[in-house]
Amino acid sequence: MVSALHRKLFRDLVRLRGQVLTIALVVACGIAAFVSLRSTFHSLLASRASFYERERMPDVFAHLERAPESVKARLETAEGVALVGTRLVADVKLPIPDLPEAPTGKLISIPDRGLPELAGLTIRQGRLPRADRTDEAVVLESFAQAHGFRIGTRLPVVVKGTMRTVRLVGFVMSPEYVMPANLGDMSPDPRRFVVMWMRRAAVAPQLDLEGAFNDVVIRVQPGASRDGVARTVEHILEPYGCLGAVGLDKQISNYILEGELAQLRGMATWVPAIFLGVAAFLLHVVLSRLVFLQRSQIATLKAVGYSDAQIGFHFLELVSVVVVAGSILGVVVGRWLGEGLASLYTEYFHFPSRLYRLDPSIAATAVLVSVAAAVIGALSTVRGIGRMPPAEAM
Numbered sequence: 001m002v003s004a005l006h007r008k009l010f011r012d013l014v015r016l017r018g019q020v021l022t023i024a025l026v027v028a029c030g031i032a033a034f035v036s037l038r039s040t041f042h043s044l045l046a047s048r049a050s051f052y053e054r055e056r057m058p059d060v061f062a063h064l065e066r067a068p069e070s071v072k073a074r075l076e077t078a079e080g081v082a083l084v085g086t087r088l089v090a091d092v093k094l095p096i097p098d099l100p101e102a103p104t105g106k107l108i109s110i111p112d113r114g115l116p117e118l119a120g121l122t123i124r125q126g127r128l129p130r131a132d133r134t135d136e137a138v139v140l141e142s143f144a145q146a147h148g149f150r151i152g153t154r155l156p157v158v159v160k161g162t163m164r165t166v167r168l169v170g171f172v173m174s175p176e177y178v179m180p181a182n183l184g185d186m187s188p189d190p191r192r193f194v195v196m197w198m199r200r201a202a203v204a205p206q207l208d209l210e211g212a213f214n215d216v217v218i219r220v221q222p223g224a225s226r227d228g229v230a231r232t233v234e235h236i237l238e239p240y241g242c243l244g245a246v247g248l249d250k251q252i253s254n255y256i257l258e259g260e261l262a263q264l265r266g267m268a269t270w271v272p273a274i275f276l277g278v279a280a281f282l283l284h285v286v287l288s289r290l291v292f293l294q295r296s297q298i299a300t301l302k303a304v305g306y307s308d309a310q311i312g313f314h315f316l317e318l319v320s321v322v323v324v325a326g327s328i329l330g331v332v333v334g335r336w337l338g339e340g341l342a343s344l345y346t347e348y349f350h351f352p353s354r355l356y357r358l359d360p361s362i363a364a365t366a367v368l369v370s371v372a373a374a375v376i377g378a379l380s381t382v383r384g385i386g387r388m389p390p391a392e393a394m
Contacts, residue, residue: 005310013321024326027370030275031330034366036337037268039358043342044261047351048178055120056083057175058217059248060230063089065241066212075216078232080224085118086213088203093158094194096147103143105180105194107159108215109203118217119176121197122352126151126170134202138170140180142190142350145171157196159206172197173352179256180350188256257349264345272366276373316375323374327367334358334366 013020051057075084088109095102110116112131121128121138129136137157139149149155153168177195181188204210216237220229230245237245248254335358342356 013318020322020325024322024329026275026278027323027326027374028330028333030272030278031327031366031370032334032337033275034268034272034369035331035334035358035362036341037264037271038362038366039334039338039356040341040345041261041264041268042359042362043338043354043356044264044345044349044351046357047346047349047353047355048257050353050355051122051173051178051351052175055122055175056118056219057248058085058118059220059226060218060233060245061248061251062216062218062230062233062237062242062245064214064216064237064243066209066214067237067240068212071236071240072213072216074236075218075233078229078236080220080229080232081218082221082224083118083219085116085217087116087215087217088200088207088209088213089215090159090203090207092194092196095156095158095163101192103192103194105143105196107157107196107198107203109200110197112199112201118219119174121172121174124171124173124352126168129169129197129199129202131199131201134199135164135166136169136202137166137196137198138172139168139197140177140190140195140350141171141173142180143194144168146190162206164206166196166198173350176251177253178349178351179253179260181252181256260349272369276370280373280376319374320371323371324367327370330370331363331366334363 069086072084072086075081088107090107091104092107093102093104110121110128115121115128123138124141126138128138143149149168151168151170154165155168156163157166174195179188180190180193180195207214216233218229218233220226226247226249230247233245234242249258338358339356343354346354
């Protein structure tokens, strides 16, 4: 049986449909912003974690002048070290005709067979260089796409003052270069920054590093201190020209990525808060006006036996209907926006996979926060109902 208060609730919703719709849309905007930004943030974290784990992202990075390969054994036995990868790294410049500024970046060696144990590569197109070819290389997919290169393109490469020509045989993604940028760059620029990988045998003679290495990546044991391992690595490699080892938190690409994710996390907090704050204010204004106009009805309801709690709950039901309707719309729109936003971010961040998932807890949190904000906005008005004497019905 429908009570008198429920019939009144329905009439109020119909009579205030314009204001109800407006407030519900404001709530929906706040919920959509919260759901889309928060779900995108968590999806990007999952994409990064999946990429890092699959391609074995190192925990510690160090560059040096030159060390014999025998030093690798000392690093492997250091406390907290789980896995060590040595490689050759050199600065490169690509004097490509018709470009006003030659791209610069890094040339990194990979083992003569297979892929490196750490900082692996995800092949997006083509193949890896053959061990018996010294002129084959793979480059970051973002760099190739920015310049429209294709498999088989030949590029001039300057390494240590000597120019050679290499042929691109594959485009790859690397967990080290999710945000490809050179040290000192204000922001990533795939047109100006290149990362190129070649077989170690093709790189060592030109760098004069046969039987040696000048770069090391390390994965620490579970529970070990990343900073502690970095200091140990510095101590071991100091005689070989190592100026310092850095942890994953200071690695350029990951550092930029962390900054972008922190901004996204911040937006996921204050943007919805603005909309929900506005919605709470509007609900307070509308409810205050409604109570003022219906003070005689409220007094009459008190006179015929309805308690202050019942009447106050009736007005909270009105608020809840508006908020829940806006929340449902906001969750639906937020999921749609989140999928599109995650797709854009994963292209900008250069993740090989787009893992978007809306955690039910995010939607539930959004609804609870919106209801709480609305109730807080309505509480002062509802408390005023208790102080209204039944005599006003006269």
